[in-house]
Amino acid sequence: MCLCCYGGCFFLIRRWGLPNGRLTPDPSPKGEGSQPTSNFSFKSKQIARAAVAPPLPWERGPGGEANARTPMTAHTYAYRDPILTLNNVSITLNNEQILRDINAQVLDVTRPNMQQGQVVGFYGRSGIGKSVLCRIMAGLIAPGTGTVEVGLAQQPVTPGMVGFVQQRYPLFDHRTLHDNLLVAAQRKHAPADARQHVDAYLERFGLAPHRRKYPALLSGGQRQRAAIAQQLLCSDHLILLDEPFSGLDVAMIDEVKRIIVEVTTMDELNTVIIVSHDIVTTTALADRLWLLGYEHDAAGALVPGATISPQHQYNLAEMGLAWHENVEAEPEFAQFVEHIKNEIRGS
Amino acid sequence: MTFWFFSTENMKSLFAPNAQPRRLVFTTMVVAQVALLLLLWLFYPMQLFPSLGEVVRSLGDLITTQGLIQELWASMSTALQALAVATVLALLISYLTALPFFRPIAYAASKMRYLTLTGLTFFMALMVSSGHQVKLSVLIFGATVYLVTGMTSVILTTTQEEMDHARTLGMSEWRSFYEVVVLGKLDEMLEVVRQNFAIIWTMITLVETLYQSEGGIGLLLYKQNRYLHLDGVLAIQLVILATGALQDYVFVLLRRVFFPYSALGVA
Numbered sequence: 001m002c003l004c005c006y007g008g009c010f011f012l013i014r015r016w017g018l019p020n021g022r023l024t025p026d027p028s029p030k031g032e033g034s035q036p037t038s039n040f041s042f043k044s045k046q047i048a049r050a051a052v053a054p055p056l057p058w059e060r061g062p063g064g065e066a067n068a069r070t071p072m073t074a075h076t077y078a079y080r081d082p083i084l085t086l087n088n089v090s091i092t093l094n095n096e097q098i099l100r101d102i103n104a105q106v107l108d109v110t111r112p113n114m115q116q117g118q119v120v121g122f123y124g125r126s127g128i129g130k131s132v133l134c135r136i137m138a139g140l141i142a143p144g145t146g147t148v149e150v151g152l153a154q155q156p157v158t159p160g161m162v163g164f165v166q167q168r169y170p171l172f173d174h175r176t177l178h179d180n181l182l183v184a185a186q187r188k189h190a191p192a193d194a195r196q197h198v199d200a201y202l203e204r205f206g207l208a209p210h211r212r213k214y215p216a217l218l219s220g221g222q223r224q225r226a227a228i229a230q231q232l233l234c235s236d237h238l239i240l241l242d243e244p245f246s247g248l249d250v251a252m253i254d255e256v257k258r259i260i261v262e263v264t265t266m267d268e269l270n271t272v273i274i275v276s277h278d279i280v281t282t283t284a285l286a287d288r289l290w291l292l293g294y295e296h297d298a299a300g301a302l303v304p305g306a307t308i309s310p311q312h313q314y315n316l317a318e319m320g321l322a323w324h325e326n327v328e329a330e331p332e333f334a335q336f337v338e339h340i341k342n343e344i345r346g347s
Numbered sequence: 348m349t350f351w352f353f354s355t356e357n358m359k360s361l362f363a364p365n366a367q368p369r370r371l372v373f374t375t376m377v378v379a380q381v382a383l384l385l386l387l388w389l390f391y392p393m394q395l396f397p398s399l400g401e402v403v404r405s406l407g408d409l410i411t412t413q414g415l416i417q418e419l420w421a422s423m424s425t426a427l428q429a430l431a432v433a434t435v436l437a438l439l440i441s442y443l444t445a446l447p448f449f450r451p452i453a454y455a456a457s458k459m460r461y462l463t464l465t466g467l468t469f470f471m472a473l474m475v476s477s478g479h480q481v482k483l484s485v486l487i488f489g490a491t492v493y494l495v496t497g498m499t500s501v502i503l504t505t506t507q508e509e510m511d512h513a514r515t516l517g518m519s520e521w522r523s524f525y526e527v528v529v530l531g532k533l534d535e536m537l538e539v540v541r542q543n544f545a546i547i548w549t550m551i552t553l554v555e556t557l558y559q560s561e562g563g564i565g566l567l568l569y570k571q572n573r574y575l576h577l578d579g580v581l582a583i584q585l586v587i588l589a590t591g592a593l594q595d596y597v598f599v600l601l602r603r604v605f606f607p608y609s610a611l612g613v614a
Contacts, residue, residue, distance in 0.1 A: 140511050160517025170512040174531050174608055183526070187517040216611035234516050 075323050080108040081152050083271050089146035098129040100305030104290050117264030118271040121282040124292030128306045130275045134242045138164035163231025163239035169223045171215040178211040187234040201229045221255045237269040245278040279340050287322035289314040397578035405578035422563040426547045429486035437494030445524050460492040478558040489550045497539035534606035541598035
């Protein structure tokens with residue numbers, strides 16, 4: 001560890017490296033619930049670099065092991081209980097293997113003196129099976145093999161346990177905005193409580209002036225906020241966004257990002273799962289990432305079914321790329337995005 | 348006023364594709380078209396076609412001496428009864444398509460619109476007692492099969508996204524169906540009813556000629572046609588046309604009142 005002085009404060013930078021120069025790999029899906037990490041707040045761009053450029057943190061060995069490299073602007077955080085676990089999920093549709101042996105686990109991340117929910121991302125090229133994965137995680141279709149478990153009790157997922165905001169932000173067109181939220185809130189709360197919750201969400205999401213409007217009269221941004229609020233009102237902390245940035249302009253993307261940050265700071269357990277092919281925006285928000293891709297067999301032939309290889313699991317918190325206000329401006333972020341792009345091109 | 352209407356801007360808005368002329372311009376255009384049609388009818392009568400004056404005179408005669416209004420009311424009340432029963436039946440059959448067991452029934456009901464009414468009335472006459480019942484049951488049957496066709500096609504427009512949306516809110520399959528298909532598409536069902544109401548008017552004239560005991564505007568039309576009173580035929584046809592237009596307007600009004608979201612977002 002080294003101690004630095006920056007901006008009048010002391011920051012502790014903890015080297016990732018183990019004594020032999022190897023690093024702890026990206027936490028495995030199981031058994032990291034109590035794994036603490038102790039990187040201290042470090043807002044500097046002056047990141048310690050080795051004299052001879054070593055491999056970057058996201059560059060891994062063939063077995064998926066991480067490489068030695070000083071983490072970038074890392075915040076103090078720790079992992080607790082699992083919130084979502086995908087265990088060997090595979091599915092075949094119309095005799096075509098779509099997904100194969102998907103393993104991933106979302107853990108409750110905690111940061112001192114603040115409510116910090118989770119933002120995790122699943123990347124993948126168009127048509128790779130991201131929407132199918134979304135529907136599996138939302139409990140809308142059962143995987144051919146494997147399980148999806150959600151919540152602190154790690155129960156098998158059923159529809160309604162995970163909020164799922166689909167690409168086009170569907171709402172009930174025959175109900176006003178208030179009634180759309182109310183019908184969702186009544187799934188979980190008594191009528192009087194439900195009304196109070198709806199009023200609170202309308203205020204929190206800046207939708208109160210539009211409460212009597214039908215969805216057809218809402219703008220794109222208002223519709224997005226409404227759809228997210230509706231799902232939050234009846235889901236158990238988990239919310240899944242399928243391509244939330246698709247077809248949006250810069251201002252709208254900023255708006256969605258603001259909403260996501262808002263959601264994750266509302267409750268410690270709130271978890272936003274972004275399934276997207278928008279690498280930059282998703283990376284800027286996420287603290288964990290998984291890259292869906294295809295693998296090749298020993299003969300070099302493509303193995304059917306998209307999967308998540310060990311080297312395609314990224315812990316952005318550990319890399320020091322999580323929870324930065326303007327992370328896109330950081331050179332390490334750009335390098336990481338380039339790395340992801342290359343991985344996608346090669347998959 | 349006339350010159351204002353013929354301005355380049357207004358003309359462009361009337362003849363450009365997908366243009367949206369101002370309300371006043373559009374109304375003026377409709378009034379002008381109707382006036383032109385009436386003027387043509389008034390001043391250039393065709394040999395076989397009764398003149399406007401003859402039709403108006405005939406209409407007056409039909410109202411005062413042959414009880415056109417009463418006959419129209421009789422037909423209208425029968426049509427409304429048939430429509431109400433047919434709508435309930437068709438909705439029931441269509442909604443039951445959610446259950447695979449009932450899908451063949453909806454399919455068969457939809458295909459029965461190809462049956463001719465003439466043979467059907469015979470079977471209806473065997474099954475029910477009075478002429479009114481026969482008329483009503485034939486109309487109900489005829490309207491139901493058309494309504495089922497329209498309603499099932501509305502139900503088939505339900506997307507997986509819509510159903511998934513309801514399911515992700517924790518709704519059961521029945522509750523999702525009720526929210527998305529029953530409540531969500533009620534306005535479209537009303538539109539199907541509006542469109543198919545015309546079928547009843549087409550059938551009612553035929554049915555009333557087969558069962559003449561209760562009269563009705565269909566029977567009146569039949570009699571005028573039989574004695575080659577073309578002015579009377581035309582007068583009755585115009586009355587039916589006006590009634591239909593009024594009905595359409597009432598349905599549009601009902602849709603606006605009960606389903607205000609329906610017209611939103613329509614191009």
